[in-house]
Amino acid sequence: MDATDLAFAGIASQAELIRDGEVSSRELVELYLERIARVDPQINCFRVVLPERALEEARQADARRTHSGAGSGDERPLLGVPIALKDNLDLAGEVTANGSSAHGGPAAADAEMTKRLRAAGAVVIGKTHLPELAIMGATESATFGYSRNPWDPLHTTGGSSGGSAAAVAAGLVGAASASDGAGSIRIPASCCGVFGLKPQRGRVSLMPHRQHWQGMSVQGSVSRTVLDSALLLDVVSGAAAGDEDVAPPPSRPFIEAAQEPPGKLRIAYSPVPTIPTPVSKPVRGALEATAGLLRSLGHEAVETKPPYGDIGSNFIPRYLRGIADEVSITPNAERLERRTKGFAHMAAPITDGLIARVRADDQRHRERLGALFAEYDVLMTPVSAQPPVEVGRWTGLGALRTILGMVRVYPYTATWNATGQPAASVPAGFTDDGLPLSVQLIGRENDEATLLALAAQIESERPWAGRRPAIASEREAQADTASA
Numbered sequence: 001m002d003a004t005d006l007a008f009a010g011i012a013s014q015a016e017l018i019r020d021g022e023v024s025s026r027e028l029v030e031l032y033l034e035r036i037a038r039v040d041p042q043i044n045c046f047r048v049v050l051p052e053r054a055l056e057e058a059r060q061a062d063a064r065r066t067h068s069g070a071g072s073g074d075e076r077p078l079l080g081v082p083i084a085l086k087d088n089l090d091l092a093g094e095v096t097a098n099g100s101s102a103h104g105g106p107a108a109a110d111a112e113m114t115k116r117l118r119a120a121g122a123v124v125i126g127k128t129h130l131p132e133l134a135i136m137g138a139t140e141s142a143t144f145g146y147s148r149n150p151w152d153p154l155h156t157t158g159g160s161s162g163g164s165a166a167a168v169a170a171g172l173v174g175a176a177s178a179s180d181g182a183g184s185i186r187i188p189a190s191c192c193g194v195f196g197l198k199p200q201r202g203r204v205s206l207m208p209h210r211q212h213w214q215g216m217s218v219q220g221s222v223s224r225t226v227l228d229s230a231l232l233l234d235v236v237s238g239a240a241a242g243d244e245d246v247a248p249p250p251s252r253p254f255i256e257a258a259q260e261p262p263g264k265l266r267i268a269y270s271p272v273p274t275i276p277t278p279v280s281k282p283v284r285g286a287l288e289a290t291a292g293l294l295r296s297l298g299h300e301a302v303e304t305k306p307p308y309g310d311i312g313s314n315f316i317p318r319y320l321r322g323i324a325d326e327v328s329i330t331p332n333a334e335r336l337e338r339r340t341k342g343f344a345h346m347a348a349p350i351t352d353g354l355i356a357r358v359r360a361d362d363q364r365h366r367e368r369l370g371a372l373f374a375e376y377d378v379l380m381t382p383v384s385a386q387p388p389v390e391v392g393r394w395t396g397l398g399a400l401r402t403i404l405g406m407v408r409v410y411p412y413t414a415t416w417n418a419t420g421q422p423a424a425s426v427p428a429g430f431t432d433d434g435l436p437l438s439v440q441l442i443g444r445e446n447d448e449a450t451l452l453a454l455a456a457q458i459e460s461e462r463p464w465a466g467r468r469p470a471i472a473s474e475r476e477a478q479a480d481t482a483s484a
Contacts, residue, residue, distance in 0.1 A: 025080025079121030104331035128163030158191035183413025193436030201420030202245030213322025273411035342399030
């Protein structure tokens with residue numbers, strides 16, 4: 001396997017190669033450090049790279065593997081595999097910038113998800129960009145600038161996990177942590193042409209935070225393949241002391257679900273967004289093409305109109321109040337961007353009493369939407385109403401104009417943060433201009449297994465991981481060197 005193929009292999013394959021002695025952790029880390037140095041200046045997805053720390057952790061992982069021997073000692077599932085962390089996840093000794101200059105000092109301890117990744121043997125190679133406080137559907141901030149899409153740097157990575165998605169798409173790391181409060185895993189995965197699963201609420205601990213954005217946010221990942229995400233979810237799942245929400249444990253490992261056919265499913269699909277907004281022709285085409293593929297695989301795919309009702313009255317107050325809550329605990333809030341302060345100001349009328357009433361109304365929305373899932377196993381929609389928009393689409397706008405702009409582009413995702421059920425972004429081809437397209441799969445409560453099995457089946461029929469952005473190609477780098 002050449003260096004470029006290795007960089008794009010994904011973490012499940014890399015873990016197996018390390019276990020079999022085909023590659024060392026140090027070789028992988030050095031490969032990614034070289035690629036980051038060469039490619040990241042063009043797309044700006046890493047806030048900080050940790051070469052000394054990563055190389056030392058790789059040295060330790062290789063020593064453990066050499067000492068133990070295959071099958072006789074340290075068999076942790078990610079031993080020596082490099083990953084990246086979204087920069088709202090604490091890594092002890094490093095600043096958690098959260099997309100802003102308003103951060104405090106270095107984190108005193110790892111977040112729970114970080115602990116679990118490191119306990120599984122993962123090597124943290126760096127931390128990736130996000131918009132300030134993870135608010136935006138574009139990874140852009142006054143402090144750290146624009147992150148750019150590897151497929152076309154004039155277009156957005158999406159947000160808020162755009163740095164993570166761009167890093168994976170460009171082959172700068174095999175997988176990366178991500179979080180999702182209104183689409184922040186699925187939107188960047190869609191924009192960058194990688195796989196992203198928003199787990200069930202409470203599946204992955206948010207500690208040291210009991211909850212985030214009034215129950216809307218979850219932790220997860222973006223990855224090159226479905227199997228990679230299943231492996232990561234097995235590693236990080238489970239409750240921790242202090243969690244407000246706890247999901248029931250799965251009946252079997254997620255990686256097993258991703259490796260077995262889903263059986264014949266009843267799948268509803270719809271281009272209808274939660275709020276009225278134009279849906280582009282390429283987006284509709286990707287949805288219809290995927291429905292056709294599902295029928296060819298033996299599934300029943302039926303176009304329907306989801307009973308969204310007044311779900312916006314549930315997620316919009318929680319989103320705005322969640323931002324205001326985070327502003328209130330930001331160490332140097334006076335440094336926050338004007339727009340971020342504007343979002344917090346919009347939350348002023350959202351009292352504790354209103355939030356309590358909104359949260360008490362959860363069950364009504366879940367029951368109404370749950371009726372669809374009593375009839376169908378999966379709902380399929382677009383992730384975004386448009387292909388990736390241009391970088392800077394909302395630069396200079398205030399909070400109100402920004403949110404009105406974002407909901408017209410991203411009207412499909414926040415519903416499932418309000419209900420808490422799992423949803424995934426699955427690559428679905430490209431526009432004529434070479435920009436990624438995707439579909440969103442939404443599952444029943446606590447049923448990530450069906451989503452993983454179905455997404456893996458789609459992946460096997462329509463592989464996406466083999467197509468790579470030109471910006472990240474070793475051959476492109478060699479051509480540039482030769483022309484210079």
